[in-house]
Amino acid sequence: MNCKYCQKRDYLLENEFAYAKFDTNPTTPGHMLIVPKRHVTDYNYLTEQEKEAMHQLVDMSKDALAGIYNPSDYNLSMNVCEANGQAEHLYFNLIPKYAEAQNTNTEIA
Ligand SMILES: [Zn+2]
Numbered sequence: 001m002n003c004k005y006c007q008k009r010d011y012l013l014e015n016e017f018a019y020a021k022f023d024t025n026p027t028t029p030g031h032m033l034i035v036p037k038r039h040v041t042d043y044n045y046l047t048e049q050e051k052e053a054m055h056q057l058v059d060m061s062k063d064a065l066a067g068i069y070n071p072s073d074y075n076l077s078m079n080v081c082e083a084n085g086q087a088e089h090l091y092f093n094l095i096p097k098y099a100e101a102q103n104t105n106t107e108i109a
């Protein structure tokens with residue numbers, strides 16, 4: 001299977017069942033992907049151990065990002081999708097948000 005997420009390249013953090021790396025096309029600086037090491041295509045297919053490993057890496061990544069980028073907020077999302085008619089390897093997006101970007105929104109006082 002030619003799956004780029006199974007190849008585990010350029011990762012930053014890992015534990016027994018998952019790893020974390022920077023997105024090569026980041027939405028914001030520090031955008032990280034949390035990826036199970038096994039080729040799993042949906043959250044429901046993860047074992048309890050894998051879920052725990054994924055969430056542990058969310059914590060570790062968030063700590064790492066706080067030290068490097070000091071974001072004001074984070075978005076955590078799950079990527080479950082199909083590409084070329086095949087289910088893709090599941091991953092989480094951990095996207096840091098920055099106070100500057102929020103200032104572009106008009107706030108009602
Ligand atoms: Zn895969």
